[in-house]
Amino acid sequence: MFQFIQQQTELNRVLNLMSQCSTYGLDTEFIKVDTYWPKLGVLQINVDRQIFLLDGTALDLSEFWHKIYQAEQNIFHACSEDIDLIYHYAQKKSLSNVFDTQVGLSFLGHGLQVSYQNALKQVLDIDIDKDQTRSDWLARPLSDEQMKYAANDVLYIMQLAAKIQTELKDKGLYDFALEDCRHLSLEIATDVPTERLYAEVGNYRHSRRQLMQLQQLCVWREQVIKALNQPRSFILKNSSMIDLVEKNPKNNFQLSQTKDIRPSVVREHGKTILDLLKFLPEAEHWPLRIARPIKHSSKGVTQVVDELIDEVVLETQVPKEVLMRKKWLNMLYQHVVFHGNEQDLPPYLLGWRYDILTRPLIRLLNDDIDYLTTQMKVMA
Numbered sequence: 001m002f003q004f005i006q007q008q009t010e011l012n013r014v015l016n017l018m019s020q021c022s023t024y025g026l027d028t029e030f031i032k033v034d035t036y037w038p039k040l041g042v043l044q045i046n047v048d049r050q051i052f053l054l055d056g057t058a059l060d061l062s063e064f065w066h067k068i069y070q071a072e073q074n075i076f077h078a079c080s081e082d083i084d085l086i087y088h089y090a091q092k093k094s095l096s097n098v099f100d101t102q103v104g105l106s107f108l109g110h111g112l113q114v115s116y117q118n119a120l121k122q123v124l125d126i127d128i129d130k131d132q133t134r135s136d137w138l139a140r141p142l143s144d145e146q147m148k149y150a151a152n153d154v155l156y157i158m159q160l161a162a163k164i165q166t167e168l169k170d171k172g173l174y175d176f177a178l179e180d181c182r183h184l185s186l187e188i189a190t191d192v193p194t195e196r197l198y199a200e201v202g203n204y205r206h207s208r209r210q211l212m213q214l215q216q217l218c219v220w221r222e223q224v225i226k227a228l229n230q231p232r233s234f235i236l237k238n239s240s241m242i243d244l245v246e247k248n249p250k251n252n253f254q255l256s257q258t259k260d261i262r263p264s265v266v267r268e269h270g271k272t273i274l275d276l277l278k279f280l281p282e283a284e285h286w287p288l289r290i291a292r293p294i295k296h297s298s299k300g301v302t303q304v305v306d307e308l309i310d311e312v313v314l315e316t317q318v319p320k321e322v323l324m325r326k327k328w329l330n331m332l333y334q335h336v337v338f339h340g341n342e343q344d345l346p347p348y349l350l351g352w353r354y355d356i357l358t359r360p361l362i363r364l365l366n367d368d369i370d371y372l373t374t375q376m377k378v379m380a
Contacts (some may be wrong), residue, residue: 194222
């Protein structure tokens, strides 16, 4: 049913088989509990209907990664963590030849986050166990239950993908779904610039001084976690950083009262954290305050926007939650208010959605610019 590959000579046989077949079903099992970067335990591949479990703790996978990037198509289910791991180990990004069966199912009305287990049940009427999710995939030897679990994750994925792709093509949605898979791969590859990480922690209520403090804390935290290979939460949780800039502690005792902060962090990094809060650049270098979120445009335009989205849903048969996410719509609001560059919009809005939805929505929101401007202010 499957082979567990631990020797480099055995891997060569898999690589030779991959050279004769250009589409692969893939999954990974890894541990990321106390590290920043994932530790690969097992990499599962379905190639030419044969299942191989590759030992991530023992094999040199350099040539394997090359084959993945050269493939016609790599098939995953819920690929975000798998691709993030591949980017780390391959030391190369922009894996564009991906089809994610979860994305495909979302276009067919199964919701945005259907699990692999539920997907198999709904589409193929196949039941699989998911009782090894929290296994230690770095321990050796692996149990028979672990290996069966890992094999099942790719055993049916080609059959699942084939049925989903057929349905998508019948409905004229395959190209749309494939493009969204490419955008997802690009999104995973795109890191937020370190100096902008504060914007993911702070909010519009924070002053420019507090945002400057958050920026310094975020940059420092990023340097530490990568040097130590530890999760961000092991150094400072976001909740801790918000508490720090809002309470502005002046000594280690006050620092130790910070929400969710670890005593070891106070001991080892207390002086650095206090200095980051105290010593700031000149005020002209502080970030601008974060814009208030727009809750809605004026009543008339809100209705017209909703009607336009509903019309495109009917026209394309793309489910509404797939067609337009709330965060994308808010980005469109900001784009209109701040006269932004369209190339800065999410790639999702610049692809197949652009002519049928993005551009018409921008025109509608421009008609409501006066109202929107009063709703969203950047406070100096």
